[in-house]
Amino acid sequence: xxxxxxxxxxxxxxxxxxxxxxxxxxxxxxxxxxxxxxxxxxxxxxxxxxxxxxxxxxxxxxxxxxxxxxxxxxxxxxxxxxxxxxxxxxxxxxxxxxxxxxxxxxxxxxxxxxxxxxxxxxxxxxxxxxxxxxxxxxxxxxxxxxxxxxxxxxxxxxxxxxxxxxxxxxxxxxxxxxxxxxxxxxxxxxxxxxxxxxxxxxxxxx
Amino acid sequence: xxxxxxxxxxxxxxxxxxxxxxxxxxxxxxxxxxxxxxxxxxxxxxxxxxxxxxxxxxxxxxxxxxxxxxxxxxxxxxxxxxxxxxxxxxxxxxxxxxxxxxxxxxxxxxxxxxxxxxxxxxxxxxxxxxxxxxxxxxxxxxxxxxxxxxxxxxxxxxxxxxxxxxxxxxxxxxxxxxxxxxxxxxxxxxxxxxxxxxxxxxxxxx
Amino acid sequence: xxxxxxxxxxxxxxxxxxxxxxxxxxxxxxxxxxxxxxxxxxxxxxxxxxxxxxxxxxxxxxxxxxxxxxxxxxxxxxxxxxxxxxxxxxxxxxxxxxxxxxxxxxxxxxxxxxxxxxxxxxxxxxxxxxxxxxxxxxxxxxxxxxxxxxxxxxxxxxxxxxxxxxxxxxxxxxxxxxxxxxxxxxxxxxxxxxxxxxxxxxxxxx
Amino acid sequence: xxxxxxxxxxxxxxxxxxxxxxxxxxxxxxxxxxxxxxxxxxxxxxxxxxxxxxxxxxxxxxxxxxxxxxxxxxxxxxxxxxxxxxxxxxxxxxxxxxxxxxxxxxxxxxxxxxxxxxxxxxxxxxxxxxxxxxxxxxxxxxxxxxxxxxxxxxxxxxxxxxxxxxxxxxxxxxxxxxxxxxxxxxxxxxxxxxxxxxxxxxxxxx
DNA sequence: CATGAATGAGCCTTCATTCAT
DNA sequence: AATGAATGAAGGCTCATTCAT
Numbered sequence: 001x002x003x004x005x006x007x008x009x010x011x012x013x014x015x016x017x018x019x020x021x022x023x024x025x026x027x028x029x030x031x032x033x034x035x036x037x038x039x040x041x042x043x044x045x046x047x048x049x050x051x052x053x054x055x056x057x058x059x060x061x062x063x064x065x066x067x068x069x070x071x072x073x074x075x076x077x078x079x080x081x082x083x084x085x086x087x088x089x090x091x092x093x094x095x096x097x098x099x100x101x102x103x104x105x106x107x108x109x110x111x112x113x114x115x116x117x118x119x120x121x122x123x124x125x126x127x128x129x130x131x132x133x134x135x136x137x138x139x140x141x142x143x144x145x146x147x148x149x150x151x152x153x154x155x156x157x158x159x160x161x162x163x164x165x166x167x168x169x170x171x172x173x174x175x176x177x178x179x180x181x182x183x184x185x186x187x188x189x190x191x192x193x194x195x196x197x198x199x200x201x202x203x204x205x206x
Numbered sequence: 207x208x209x210x211x212x213x214x215x216x217x218x219x220x221x222x223x224x225x226x227x228x229x230x231x232x233x234x235x236x237x238x239x240x241x242x243x244x245x246x247x248x249x250x251x252x253x254x255x256x257x258x259x260x261x262x263x264x265x266x267x268x269x270x271x272x273x274x275x276x277x278x279x280x281x282x283x284x285x286x287x288x289x290x291x292x293x294x295x296x297x298x299x300x301x302x303x304x305x306x307x308x309x310x311x312x313x314x315x316x317x318x319x320x321x322x323x324x325x326x327x328x329x330x331x332x333x334x335x336x337x338x339x340x341x342x343x344x345x346x347x348x349x350x351x352x353x354x355x356x357x358x359x360x361x362x363x364x365x366x367x368x369x370x371x372x373x374x375x376x377x378x379x380x381x382x383x384x385x386x387x388x389x390x391x392x393x394x395x396x397x398x399x400x401x402x403x404x405x406x407x408x409x410x411x412x
Numbered sequence: 413x414x415x416x417x418x419x420x421x422x423x424x425x426x427x428x429x430x431x432x433x434x435x436x437x438x439x440x441x442x443x444x445x446x447x448x449x450x451x452x453x454x455x456x457x458x459x460x461x462x463x464x465x466x467x468x469x470x471x472x473x474x475x476x477x478x479x480x481x482x483x484x485x486x487x488x489x490x491x492x493x494x495x496x497x498x499x500x501x502x503x504x505x506x507x508x509x510x511x512x513x514x515x516x517x518x519x520x521x522x523x524x525x526x527x528x529x530x531x532x533x534x535x536x537x538x539x540x541x542x543x544x545x546x547x548x549x550x551x552x553x554x555x556x557x558x559x560x561x562x563x564x565x566x567x568x569x570x571x572x573x574x575x576x577x578x579x580x581x582x583x584x585x586x587x588x589x590x591x592x593x594x595x596x597x598x599x600x601x602x603x604x605x606x607x608x609x610x611x612x613x614x615x616x617x618x
Numbered sequence: 619x620x621x622x623x624x625x626x627x628x629x630x631x632x633x634x635x636x637x638x639x640x641x642x643x644x645x646x647x648x649x650x651x652x653x654x655x656x657x658x659x660x661x662x663x664x665x666x667x668x669x670x671x672x673x674x675x676x677x678x679x680x681x682x683x684x685x686x687x688x689x690x691x692x693x694x695x696x697x698x699x700x701x702x703x704x705x706x707x708x709x710x711x712x713x714x715x716x717x718x719x720x721x722x723x724x725x726x727x728x729x730x731x732x733x734x735x736x737x738x739x740x741x742x743x744x745x746x747x748x749x750x751x752x753x754x755x756x757x758x759x760x761x762x763x764x765x766x767x768x769x770x771x772x773x774x775x776x777x778x779x780x781x782x783x784x785x786x787x788x789x790x791x792x793x794x795x796x797x798x799x800x801x802x803x804x805x806x807x808x809x810x811x812x813x814x815x816x817x818x819x820x821x822x823x824x
Numbered sequence: 825c826a827t828g829a830a831t832g833a834g835c836c837t838t839c840a841t842t843c844a845t
Numbered sequence: 846a847a848t849g850a851a852t853g854a855a856g857g858c859t860c861a862t863t864c865a866t
Contacts, residue, residue: 007829021316026231029857039831044858046829102315109308110227111373150364150399153371157363158356165359167317175326193356197407205406213846235840245848247842252846256840419825433728437644441861451827453863458825462861514727521720522639523785562776562811565783569775570768577771579729605768612823613815625850647836657852662837664850 008046010036016057020099023106024054024114055116061100065093066122069129079137083202084195086133087155090126091191094163101160127152137202144204151202158194214252216242222263226305229312230260230320260320264313267306271299272328279335285343289408290401292339293361296332297397300369307366333358343408350410357408364400420458422448428469432511435518436466436526466526473512477505478534485541491549495614496607498545499567502538503603506575513572539564549614556616563614570606626664628654634675638717641724642672642732673734679718683711684740691747697755701820702813704751705773708744709809712781719778745770755820762822769820776812 005013014036018027029050033040047053069089076082094101107115130152137143169175211219220242224233235256239246253259275295282288300307313321336358343349417425426448430439441462445452459465481501488494506513519527542564549555623631632654636645647668651658665671687707694700712719725733748770755761 023229023231023316025229028855030855040857041831041859042829045831050857105311105315106229108367108370108374109311110229110232112377115374146403147396147399149371150368150396150403153367154360154364154400154403157367158360160367161314161359161363162356164314165355168314168321171318175330190353190356193353194360197352197356197360200409200411201403201407203406234838246840247848248846250841251848435641435643435724435728437641438728440859442859452861453827454825456862457827517723517727520779520782520786521723522641524789527786558815559808559811561783562780562808562815565779566772566776566812566815569779570772573726573771573775573778574768576726577767580726580733583730602765602768605765606772609764609768609772609819612821613819615818617818646834648834658836659838659852660850663852668836 007038007042010038011043011046012057012060015053016061016099019054019057020102054114058116058119061097062119062122065097066126069126073129079133079140079142080199082133083199086130087195087198088191090155091159094159095187101163105160142204143202146202155198162190213244213248216244217249217252218263218266221259222267222305225260225263226308261322264309264322264325267303268325268328271303271306272332275332275335285339285346285348286405288339289405292336293401293404294397296361297365300365301393307369311366348410349408352408361404368396419450419454422450423455423458424469424472427465428473428511431466431469432514467528470528470531473509474531474534477509477512478538481538481541491545491552491554492611494545495611498542499607499610500603502567503571506571507599513575517572554616555614558614567610574602625656625660628656629661629664630675630678633671634679634717637672637675638720672732676734676737679715680737680740683715683718684744687744687747697751697758697760698817700751701817704748705813705816706809708773709777712777713805719781723778760822761820764820773816780808
């Protein structure tokens with residue numbers, strides 16, 4: 001059965017949403033408190049200040065999502081299947097935590113101004129997983145020699161842009177024709193496309 | 207010979223940099239004035255308020271960059287060369303205007319809150335160019351049937367993430383090993399990689 | 413044998429110290445609770461609010477110190493010995509209760525904002541004792557005709573300033589040469605000086 | 619002719635009064651702004667923050683009062699006249715700046731928490747002047763060997779307590795009999811008394 | 825009795841904007 | 846056209862106080 005959420009959880013949930021949509025500077029502590037249904041002072045009592053709240057949000061999201069990121073992938077057979085699993089895993093994480101890609105993009109743009117170091121470590125781990133997959137593929141002769149970072153951003157960037165693109169497509173009339181919003185049911189197709197294109201990009205020419 | 211920049215130009219230049227790095231909410235009118243070397247009241251006299259300033263920046267950047275985007279590409283021979291030209295053109299625009307990818311990403315995240323409609327039109331044009339290239343390639347049997355938007359984001363996303371990633375890589379120690387900052391001289395290699403991977407992703411299986 | 417202090421006593425002790433050092437406005441209820449080793453709510457349960465706590469501190473300190481101030485002095489022989497006894501008594505009280513001069517000075521400055529009337533009565537008693545000594549000395553021809561209040565402040569002021577001056581002298585480098593902190597072992601000399609100077613000030617010219 | 623005061627001056631004047639009466643912690647920036655007749659933000663524009671305001675008040679008061687404190691005294695003949703001049707000078711300064719003794723006492727009590735170092739230097743200078751007078755008197759055989767600091771506090775403490783004592787005397791009924799408030803016209807008598815008593819205290823026994 | 829959690833009111837400070845020159 | 850000064854509104858944060866257990 002569902003436990004009723006603690007004050008801290010309510011705050012973190014509201015903060016994640018607000019920070020993702022408004023950014024660190026744009027987010028109002030008032031608004032977060034209101035959205036969480038708690039008193040503003042309660043945020044300071046439970047967490048500290050705005051920066052600590054932001055850090056807590058990042059840490060929570062990341063612990064929840066990336067902690068054991070690479071584990072299940074290792075048991076898969078071929079490098080191609082592993083890469084697909086990796087992309088799907090990343091897609092799952094982002095679709096399940098819609099605030100994640102937004103916060104990730106904000107941090108990247110603002111040069112990690114508010115990024116706690118613990119979090120940076122998590123990212124390097126994810127990157128390490130990808131590196132392992134690509135190297136294995138090259139050794140087994142199925143993957144070409146590719147640039148790790150570019151492939152990383154190809155997967156991450158495409159996913160992040162796709163996932164965050166729906167609202168703006170829906171909002172701007174001019175987009176509606178060619179640039180139809182992604183509906184939830186389109187997600188599987190979307191992810192499959194990214195998988196397909198990435199595999200083709202990486203595969204060794206026969 | 208170089209004209210010495212007008213007050214308005216100095217303001218817009220400083221504003222572009224500040225908005226790109228700090229976002230709309232994070233940018234301080236004070237800081238922009240200081241960076242531009244003008245008095246703060248001068249911004250209000252010359253342009254209006256903060257929102258008008260932001261819009262002026264967007265409009266300026268986009269007219270400067272995307273206006274005649276598609277022109278030179280049509281005269282090229284094969285679809286593959288056209289796609290390469292398209293990617294290189296986009297890369298040139300972004301590398302030449304380092305604030306562009308940042309502002310683009312911010313607008314995407316914030317659901318186009320501040321995006322002027324004129325610019326939305328520009329984007330659909332760029333998208334139309336890509337669509338033409340892909341369709342021509344499919345008709346000529348060299349490109350597989352691919353999803354326009356996904357390919358668009360694959361090019362745009364990878365470029366945007368790569369270009370904006372250097373500062374954070376440089377800043378966070380943990381990144382420095384696997385995630386070496388991109389130096390200007392690496393740009394050509396970087397773009398060539400994106401071209402290569404995108405072409406492979408799009409190409410029809412033989 | 414020592415009783416272990418009640419919660420109320422622990423609170424009052426911590427409050428006296430904190431109020432003396434930080435003043436009423438500067439004192440934090442949190443800090444008092446922490447220093448007392450009790451829960452903050454316990455202060456409100458046991459005593460009331462911040463104002464009540466301050467008043468309780470004043471009342472406690474003053475009943476402990478001034479209650480039977482004048483008693484022992486009457487039995488002494490000469491007015492000069494009585495005046496010395498008076499000054500030493502006052503010095504003892506202040507040295508024994510290091511918070512007393514601080515709170516006294518604060519109340520004087522803040523126009524007795526928080527001063528309970530019961531205490532005002534105590535002070536008039538002390539003043540009455542001094543008055544008796546001075547009058548007796550004048551009648552016996554050993555003391556000149558002096559202004560009661562000025563002598564009162566001469567004794568009280570010199571003592572209070574001397575006793576409270578050590579921390580600031582220790583803190584500010586520039587003071588350290590001429591203005592060496594008073595160490596506990598210097599106290600007897602210090603009091604003797606005040607006695608000597610006061611007696612000379614009061615004595616009738618021969 | 620009187621210049622109309624600058625905003626900065628109005629702020630400093632209001633701040634001096636408020637800090638003296640309420641202390642640093644008790645003073646409200648709102649109240650200072652209101653008393654000065656300026657907008658609250660104007661304080662931050664002109665001066666900085668609350669701490670800077672406090673420091674500016676201290677610095678201003680001290681520059682105005684103590685800067686050339688010792689100068690006129692040196693040209694006086696006898697050590698006794700010099701000491702009288704010293705005390706009268708100190709009294710003038712305090713009576714002319716009624717906030718000074720309050721702030722001085724507060725700083726002494728709070729262990730110089732908010733005391734800028736430049737200010738500490740001024741105090742040592744005043745102390746140096748007194749030292750010179752006392753030493754000259756001893757060499758000329760008119761003063762006994764006395765403790766500099768005790769005499770310093772005897773003068774300063776008596777003055778400070780006397781000057782700041784009026785309001786509390788006026789306020790508390792019980793004080794009114796023996797402890798009549800000092801009216802401005804009593805000041806000369808008061809100072810003369812302090813001079814007389816201090817001279818007697820210091821003088822060598824004949 | 826005691827305490828961890830919660831909160832309303834208020835404080836310091838910032839910031840976009842306007843005013844006066 | 847330009848600018849130093851001024852300001853209303855709002856934001857982050859603290860703190861005395863109360864609540865619920």
